[in-house]
Amino acid sequence: MRIAVSSDLDEPVARLLVEELRRRGHEVLPHGALRPGADPQWAPCSEQAARDVADGRADQAVVCCWTGTGASIAANKVPGVRAALCADAYTADGARRWNDANVLALSLRLTSGPLLTEILDAWFAGTPSEDPEDRGNVTHVERLDRSRAAH
Numbered sequence: 001m002r003i004a005v006s007s008d009l010d011e012p013v014a015r016l017l018v019e020e021l022r023r024r025g026h027e028v029l030p031h032g033a034l035r036p037g038a039d040p041q042w043a044p045c046s047e048q049a050a051r052d053v054a055d056g057r058a059d060q061a062v063v064c065c066w067t068g069t070g071a072s073i074a075a076n077k078v079p080g081v082r083a084a085l086c087a088d089a090y091t092a093d094g095a096r097r098w099n100d101a102n103v104l105a106l107s108l109r110l111t112s113g114p115l116l117t118e119i120l121d122a123w124f125a126g127t128p129s130e131d132p133e134d135r136g137n138v139t140h141v142e143r144l145d146r147s148r149a150a151h
């Protein structure tokens with residue numbers, strides 16, 4: 001898959017994330033501190049990674065900042081993006097399964113190397129639920145996107 005990755009900080013775990021995604025065979029589109037010369041602020045670099053997904057340049061994105069909160073907030077402002085801040089594998093699995101999340105947000109502070117591997121394993125193994133209630137919730141979120149765009 002093509003995965004957009006952003007981080008405002010050049011932290012070891014952000015570099016490990018890029019390495020790990022490439023090791024798994026993904027093409028990485030880097031943003032922020034991961035791309036020399038790019039804007040490293042958390043709001044613009046998270047937006048750029050999210051727009052890669054919304055505009056079809058990437059299949060999914062992983063957005064990172066120290067807490068993960070700013071990155072997830074900025075990414076979720078891009079219509080079509082469902083970003084989920086995940087601190088463990090269970091949450092990552094649920095985000096794919098129940099939320100059909102297409103952007104994974106990570107805290108650079110909380111995510112150790114082993115935890116990163118567990119979260120990525122769960123994220124990439126997870127598939128969106130076909131249960132009508134779950135689909136209904138995702139459809140509702142998509143409607144929220146459209147109503148926001150109309151105002």
Ligand SMILES: O=C(CO)[C@H](O)[C@H](O)COP(=O)(O)O
Pocket residue numbers: 008009042065066067068069070071
């Ligand atoms: O977590 C974050 C935003 O949600 C940022 O990574 C954090 O604000 C960066 O701070 P600084 O530039 O002072 O290191």
